Amino acid sequence: MSINRIAFYHLETLLWIARLGTFAAAAARLNTTQPAISARVRELESHLGTALFRREGRTMALTPAGRELVRESEPLWARFQGVLMGCSDISGATGIIRIGAGEIAAASCLPGFVAQLGRDLPHVSLEVDIALTADLIQQLASGHADLAFAAGRIAHPMLRTAPIGSVDLLWLASPATVATMAATRPPIWSLTNLSPLYRIMKDAIAASDLADCPLNLCNNVRTMIDIVLEGGGIGIFPRPMARQQLAEGRLVPVPGAPLMPPVDFHVAVRAAEADPLVLTIFDRASRLELGGESRIRRSMSPVEG
Numbered sequence: 001m002s003i004n005r006i007a008f009y010h011l012e013t014l015l016w017i018a019r020l021g022t023f024a025a026a027a028a029r030l031n032t033t034q035p036a037i038s039a040r041v042r043e044l045e046s047h048l049g050t051a052l053f054r055r056e057g058r059t060m061a062l063t064p065a066g067r068e069l070v071r072e073s074e075p076l077w078a079r080f081q082g083v084l085m086g087c088s089d090i091s092g093a094t095g096i097i098r099i100g101a102g103e104i105a106a107a108s109c110l111p112g113f114v115a116q117l118g119r120d121l122p123h124v125s126l127e128v129d130i131a132l133t134a135d136l137i138q139q140l141a142s143g144h145a146d147l148a149f150a151a152g153r154i155a156h157p158m159l160r161t162a163p164i165g166s167v168d169l170l171w172l173a174s175p176a177t178v179a180t181m182a183a184t185r186p187p188i189w190s191l192t193n194l195s196p197l198y199r200i201m202k203d204a205i206a207a208s209d210l211a212d213c214p215l216n217l218c219n220n221v222r223t224m225i226d227i228v229l230e231g232g233g234i235g236i237f238p239r240p241m242a243r244q245q246l247a248e249g250r251l252v253p254v255p256g257a258p259l260m261p262p263v264d265f266h267v268a269v270r271a272a273e274a275d276p277l278v279l280t281i282f283d284r285a286s287r288l289e290l291g292g293e294s295r296i297r298r299s300m301s302p303v304e305g
Helices: 008-020 023-029 034-048 064-086 103-108 110-120 133-141 175-179 198-206 221-229 239-248 276-285
Strands: 053-056 059-062 095-101 124-130 147-151 159-167 169-173 188-191 215-218 234-238 263-270
Touching: 008 023, 008 034, 008 064, 023 034, 059 064, 095 103, 095 110, 095 133, 095 276, 103 110, 103 124, 103 147, 103 221, 103 234, 103 239, 103 263, 110 124, 110 276, 133 147, 133 159, 133 263, 147 276, 159 276, 169 175, 169 198, 169 239, 188 198, 188 221, 198 234, 215 221, 221 234, 221 239, 234 239, 263 276
Parallel strands: 095 124, 095 147, 188 215, 188 234
Antiparallel strands: 053 059, 147 263, 159 263, 169 234
């Protein structure tokens, strides 16, 4: 057993394969090739004198020895990274951070947050994916994303969340549509049932005087805004995404429409996350304030639960 020949990159490779499930995903995460990942695994197995993976159909599964090595190495690797980060300037951190966000969160808080991260962590590369909340949760839980911003409460046993404020929802239409509402019943545009906002919107529509209007569904808010701007009906939109059109008078509030409850937003990370850089970024994200409120939030340390 050639333990003295085991390098840190061997353990890093093993841990990312275990987290992401495939050699290809680990290769993408570590910015290398799948053959390079396979070579590292062969080297590690040779040094240890035991197999760490076995083939199951088209996938590779950890052996009992591999599972034990992953379990024992994860806290050591996290502590080692924490020691290195503590001995260096955070601005010198390197790596790739994958951030997932829903469309509304992306428009409400992501641009400023990402821009500030780029200034504070100039050597860290960011990969941003805009997706539905259900997909974001799956990506985060599986390790394919490091951080996620989403609407509504995220209830998942593998994730830890922090509230970051709320966003108002508004009933809006073009001035031309509002002018003809007394004589016509324009369609209402709502997000689909894949969105956590769907139930909020559906309940609000049912409680309004517009319940008999046709209901159209779309999974993209910006597309719905464009349709409503063209006189295609009434929409329920988050204020940040319609702010410019409201200011220009191209969208106006729908008269008599009931008030909508604000939508809460959360940032999420894996509950078992131990990477100091990811936890530092999560800590920053948890201090975001949406909706212009001046709430005082308890500061979380990068390693606090």
